[in-house]
Amino acid sequence: MEGSIIRKIIIGVMGGAQFVTNDEEKYAYQIGKIIALEGWVLLNGGRSSGVMEATAKGARENGGITVGVLPTENASSASQYIDIPIITGMGLARNVINILSSDIVIALPGRAGTISEIALALSHGKQVILFRFEVGTWINYYIDKKQVLVANEVEQLRQLLIEEIY
Amino acid sequence: MEGSIIRKIIIGVMGGAQFVTNDEEKYAYQIGKIIALEGWVLLNGGRSSGVMEATAKGARENGGITVGVLPTENASSASQYIDIPIITGMGLARNVINILSSDIVIALPGRAGTISEIALALSHGKQVILFRFEVGTWINYYIDKKQVLVANEVEQLRQLLIEEIY
Amino acid sequence: MEGSIIRKIIIGVMGGAQFVTNDEEKYAYQIGKIIALEGWVLLNGGRSSGVMEATAKGARENGGITVGVLPTENASSASQYIDIPIITGMGLARNVINILSSDIVIALPGRAGTISEIALALSHGKQVILFRFEVGTWINYYIDKKQVLVANEVEQLRQLLIEEIY
Amino acid sequence: MEGSIIRKIIIGVMGGAQFVTNDEEKYAYQIGKIIALEGWVLLNGGRSSGVMEATAKGARENGGITVGVLPTENASSASQYIDIPIITGMGLARNVINILSSDIVIALPGRAGTISEIALALSHGKQVILFRFEVGTWINYYIDKKQVLVANEVEQLRQLLIEEIY
Numbered sequence: 001m002e003g004s005i006i007r008k009i010i011i012g013v014m015g016g017a018q019f020v021t022n023d024e025e026k027y028a029y030q031i032g033k034i035i036a037l038e039g040w041v042l043l044n045g046g047r048s049s050g051v052m053e054a055t056a057k058g059a060r061e062n063g064g065i066t067v068g069v070l071p072t073e074n075a076s077s078a079s080q081y082i083d084i085p086i087i088t089g090m091g092l093a094r095n096v097i098n099i100l101s102s103d104i105v106i107a108l109p110g111r112a113g114t115i116s117e118i119a120l121a122l123s124h125g126k127q128v129i130l131f132r133f134e135v136g137t138w139i140n141y142y143i144d145k146k147q148v149l150v151a152n153e154v155e156q157l158r159q160l161l162i163e164e165i166y
Numbered sequence: 167m168e169g170s171i172i173r174k175i176i177i178g179v180m181g182g183a184q185f186v187t188n189d190e191e192k193y194a195y196q197i198g199k200i201i202a203l204e205g206w207v208l209l210n211g212g213r214s215s216g217v218m219e220a221t222a223k224g225a226r227e228n229g230g231i232t233v234g235v236l237p238t239e240n241a242s243s244a245s246q247y248i249d250i251p252i253i254t255g256m257g258l259a260r261n262v263i264n265i266l267s268s269d270i271v272i273a274l275p276g277r278a279g280t281i282s283e284i285a286l287a288l289s290h291g292k293q294v295i296l297f298r299f300e301v302g303t304w305i306n307y308y309i310d311k312k313q314v315l316v317a318n319e320v321e322q323l324r325q326l327l328i329e330e331i332y
Numbered sequence: 333m334e335g336s337i338i339r340k341i342i343i344g345v346m347g348g349a350q351f352v353t354n355d356e357e358k359y360a361y362q363i364g365k366i367i368a369l370e371g372w373v374l375l376n377g378g379r380s381s382g383v384m385e386a387t388a389k390g391a392r393e394n395g396g397i398t399v400g401v402l403p404t405e406n407a408s409s410a411s412q413y414i415d416i417p418i419i420t421g422m423g424l425a426r427n428v429i430n431i432l433s434s435d436i437v438i439a440l441p442g443r444a445g446t447i448s449e450i451a452l453a454l455s456h457g458k459q460v461i462l463f464r465f466e467v468g469t470w471i472n473y474y475i476d477k478k479q480v481l482v483a484n485e486v487e488q489l490r491q492l493l494i495e496e497i498y
Numbered sequence: 499m500e501g502s503i504i505r506k507i508i509i510g511v512m513g514g515a516q517f518v519t520n521d522e523e524k525y526a527y528q529i530g531k532i533i534a535l536e537g538w539v540l541l542n543g544g545r546s547s548g549v550m551e552a553t554a555k556g557a558r559e560n561g562g563i564t565v566g567v568l569p570t571e572n573a574s575s576a577s578q579y580i581d582i583p584i585i586t587g588m589g590l591a592r593n594v595i596n597i598l599s600s601d602i603v604i605a606l607p608g609r610a611g612t613i614s615e616i617a618l619a620l621s622h623g624k625q626v627i628l629f630r631f632e633v634g635t636w637i638n639y640y641i642d643k644k645q646v647l648v649a650n651e652v653e654q655l656r657q658l659l660i661e662e663i664y
Contacts (some may be wrong), residue, residue, distance in 0.1 A: 007241070007250050041250060065231075067250060073290070073423060083174050084207060084233060086252055087266035089290075089423040092258075092403060093591040097263075100239060102254035110315070112620035115636055119614035120590055123253075124239070126602055136615055136634010144232060171421035220486055239589060255589040257571060259425040281470055282451035286424055304447055304469010340581050373582060397563075399582060405598060405622070407505070415506050416539060416565060419582055419598035421622075422591075424588060429595075447555035456571070456587075459659070 008068070009040040009165055012102025014117040015051030015133075016110035022086060023111055027131065029107065030056035030154045036064025038161070043102055045072040045094070046086070050081040051108050056081035076136050096120055104164055106157065109133045129160055175206040175331055176233070178268025180283040181217025181299075182276035193297065194220035196320045197272065198293040202230025206325070209268055210250070211260070214245040217274050223245035231268055235263050252324055262286055270330055272323065275299045288313060334424045341372040341497055342399070344434025347383025348442035348448040356441055359463065360386035363438065368396025370493070371413075376425070378402040378418070380411040384439050388413035401429050408459055428452055436496055438489065442464045456478060461492055501575050507538040507663055508565070510600025513549030513631075514608035517608055522607055526552035528652045529604065535561025536659070543592070544568040544584070546577040549606050556580035558642040594618055602662055604655065607631045615657065620645060627658055 013031055015024070017125045023029045032055035037153035042059040044052045057068045060081040062153020073089035081121060089157040092113070099121040107118050115135060121128050122142050129149045130139075142148040149164075151157040179197055181190070201208045201273035208225040210218045212234020222232045226247040234248035239255035240261070265271060265287040273284050273296045278331040280303060287294050288308050295315045296305075307313040315330075317323040345363055349355070361413050362385035367374045374391040376384045378400020388398045392413040400414035405421035411430060420426040424445070431437060433455040437460045453460050454474050461481045462471075473481040480495075483489040511529055512522040513522070530553035533540045540557040544566020554564045558579040566580035567639035582629045586592040590611070597603060597619040603626045605616050613633060619626050626654050627647045628637075640646040647662075 007244070007246075007251065010250065065250075067233075067252075069252070071579055078173070080173075084176065084231075084250065084268065085173065086233075086235070086263060086264050088424055088425075089266050090259075090262075091421040091594065092621055093420075093422055093588070093594040095618075096256075096591040097252060097254050100255050101251065105577065107522070111636070111639065112617040116614045116617035116621060119617060120593075122610035123614060134635070136636050137632070138609070138634050141609065156469075157512040198454075254591075256425070256591055257428065257587040258455055259422070259588055260585075261429040261452075262423065262425040277473065278451040278454035282366070282448045282455060285448035285451060289424055289448060300469070302470050304443070304468050305465070307443065317558075323380040339578075339583065342582065363608070397582075399565075401584070401585075410505070416563075416582065416598065417505065417566070417593060418510065418565075420595050421593075421598050425588075428588075429584060429586050431588050433583065446587075 008065070008091050010043050010101055010103050011035045011161065012043045012098055012105045013055045013108070014044070014098065014110065014114050015103060015108030016114060017045070017047060017050040017052060020050040022130025024051065025054040027109065027154065028108055029058035031055055031131070031157065033062045033159045034105065035059055036062040036156060038158075041065045041067060042103065043067045043069065043098065044062055045098060046082050048080050048134070051110065053079045053081065069094050069101070092116070099126055103128065104161060105120070106131055108135055127164055129157060131157055174231070175262055176267055176269050177201045177208050177327065178209045178264055178271045179217065179221045179274070179282050180210065180264065180271060180276065181274030182280060183211070183213060183216040183218060185277070186216040190217065191220040193320065194274055195224035197221055197297070197323065198224025198230070200320060200324045201225055201226045202228040204324075207231045207233060209233045209235065211264060212244050214243065217276065217280065219245045219247065235260050236269070258282070264290055265290055266294065270295065270327060272297055276325050288299050293330055295323060297323055333348065340397070342371050342375050342433055342435050343367045343493065344375045344430055344437045345383065345440070345494065346376070346430065346442065346446050347440030348446060349377070349379060349382040349384060351381040351437055351443070356383065357386040359486065360440055363387055363391035363463070364390025364396070365394045366479060366486060366490045367391055368394040370490075373397045373399055375399045375401065375430065377430060378410050378414050380409065383442065385411045385413065401426050401433070431456055431458055434458065436461065436493060438463055439465055459496055461489060475494045500606050503607070506563070508541050508599055509533045509538050509551045509659065510541045510603045511549065511602060512542070512596065512608065512612050513606030514541070514612060515545060515548040515550060517609070518548040522549065523552040525652065526606055527556035529553055529629070529655065530556025531560045532652060532656045533557055534560040535654075539563045539565055541565045541567065541594060541596065544576050546575065549608065551577045551579065554602050565587055567592050567599070588615065595612070597624055600624065602627065602659060604629055605631055625643055625662055626656060630657055
């Protein structure tokens with residue numbers, strides 16, 4: 001019986017909270033959707049804006065479970081598409097929890113907040129997939145080690161996730 | 167449609183990791199079970215011992231979702247009954263996350279670790295229910311304010327939870 | 333030359349932020365003073381109230397160095413008697429840092445916040461000295477192990493500190 | 499009298515722990531030295547390697563006070579040149595504390611760990627000075643806002659610090 005207990009796969013999706021384009025929101029929604037359809041749990045920063053809101057909506061509207069790790073001391077900042085808000089009260093120190101809790105980290109375009117999450121993921125040895133996001137030459141060291149992969153289309157991303165997870 | 171999206175109720179259960187009696191483990195299992203049967207999410211410290219293991223087993227074997235907030239940097243210390251491990255890498259600072267993420271905190275007998283969680287919950291204004299646990303006269307201030315309730319039987323605890331949540 | 337480099341001894345002093353009596357403030361000031369006169373660093377929660385303010389004032393006015401570990405995201409909440417504010421932005425998760433950074437933890441009377449710090453200190457195996465503070469029977473387990481000592485007068489506390497440190 | 503109490507200025511210096519060149523170590527030592535000679539406190543990640551060790555040595559050997567914010571649960575990983583170890587037990591979540599506690603953040607070359615600290619500093623609105631460190635085009639947004647300044651020589655860095663602080 002216990003052999004049938006299988007921990008859920010958790011996919012972290014990071015990306016901008018502000019200054020997100022319509023295209024980026026559409027991609028974020030689709031990425032949330034494929035995560036849900038594969039039966040994986042979506043984890044993000046939990047707030048009701050930008051990539052966070054769009055991925056959670058995409059996962060939630062397609063039957064997925066959504067976990068949001070919030071920087072605040074209560075859930076009032078949470079997206080309505082988050083099932084399970086994890087309330088840290090720790091500000092950006094929660095970025096580390098996002099990374100450590102994710103089996104794989106996907107990064108969509110963002111500014112310093114998203115860069116910090118990519119960098120923390122790499123410091124912790126996590127697998128990162130950049131989705132349509134140029135982050136500068138410092139990342140080449142990690143691309144060469146295959147710790148960072150790159151995807152430009154949602155189906156390509158889904159294939160990379162499946163290869164990495166199974 | 168969006169009106170049908172309802173965030174899950176999260177019940178935190180704290181208690182000893184070591185030196186837990188057989189009776190305490192049985193109670194912990196039953197408390198996990200009633201949480202699952204009510205459709206609530208169980209949240210605890212995630213490890214594979216004592217009250218954590220027993221509540222997660224009780225919830226998991228009765229169809230519930232279990233979230234474990236781990237002190238470690240990876241999931242290898244997690245109970246097999248945890249569906250969604252939240253990995254903090256923050257040691258006992260994760261106790262604050264346990265408290266903030268729980269709509270209500272139940273405390274079974276434990277030592278300093280459990281006392282710290284009760285005290286952090288009270289500092290944050292959270293509702294606490296002590297289950298068969300005497301923690302000393304300092305708690306009376308909070309019992310008088312009804313921030314701390316007391317239960318000695320599982321059915322009594324279930325009634326208190328229902329009154330507080332709905 | 334390097335043999336002459338000696339890390340500073342850090343004494344943590346915890347206690348109430350609110351509801352502190354005049355007597356408790358006087359004791360707190362004197363405890364800050366003896367810490368400074370011994371050449372030790374005072375560490376506390378950094379804010380400008382209660383035991384924190386009084387111990388920092390006592391240390392600062394007697395030539396000591398004061399470190400305050402703040403829960404906030406900036407130093408505006410800091411006591412004016414803090415030389416070195418450590419800004420965590422982590423709320424009460426900073427209580428763990430107070431404890432881990434202190435070679436010995438002194439606890440004056442307080443409510444849940446102070447209890448959480450005592451409990452976290454004991455969970456981490458730190459030496460605690462209770463100063464005129466009854467915290468309930470749960471502490472007896474730790475008193476029996478001599479992990480908790482008790483002092484009622486400042487001179488007695490100074491003697492205990494010297495015995496523990498040297 | 500209270501007007502004479504002036505909080506110390508804290509300068510954070512970040513940079514690589516491994517793969518640090520001899521030149522980078524020499525620069526790091528000199529940067530620690532100028533911080534000490536100006537009467538400022540040096541804050542870094544506290545460990546006994548790379549830029550951390552060299553800046554602490556430079557500050558300590560020139561009469562400065564050094565604060566190291568450690569990721570570990572005890573001080574055994576601390577550089578011998580750290581006067582005041584702040585022990586967080588929080589792993590890389592301590593990077594946030596480094597940033598928030600620094601009045602200004604200087605970044606020397608490093609990999610993902612250093613990038614995460616620069617990014618966290620910018621997310622928190624902190625002033626950053628890059629010292630001989632190219633971090634990619636994502637930083638240009640912040641250079642345009644003058645939140646990021648650039649220095650290539652120690653004397654130039656000293657001038658920038660003085661302009662920013664006073």
